[in-house]
Amino acid sequence: MFSLGRGFQQFAGPWLMTSLVVGAAGTGRLLLAALFALLGLAAPPLVRDLEKARARTEPAPA
Numbered sequence: 001m002f003s004l005g006r007g008f009q010q011f012a013g014p015w016l017m018t019s020l021v022v023g024a025a026g027t028g029r030l031l032l033a034a035l036f037a038l039l040g041l042a043a044p045p046l047v048r049d050l051e052k053a054r055a056r057t058e059p060a061p062a
Contacts, residue, residue, distance in 0.1 A: 020028040 017032075021032060022028070024031070
């Protein structure tokens, strides 16, 4: 049960990428580029929030 998610990811990931990029030609590449751009823009605020949450939960050094 533990590795089912990873197994599905390794099975479905290449198939989805191939069908998106090859099957949809230019449109698929644009969608993939837009997805990467959105994820790149979302990363800094997410990391900042995670760092703030970690700072609140870590004990103060003695």
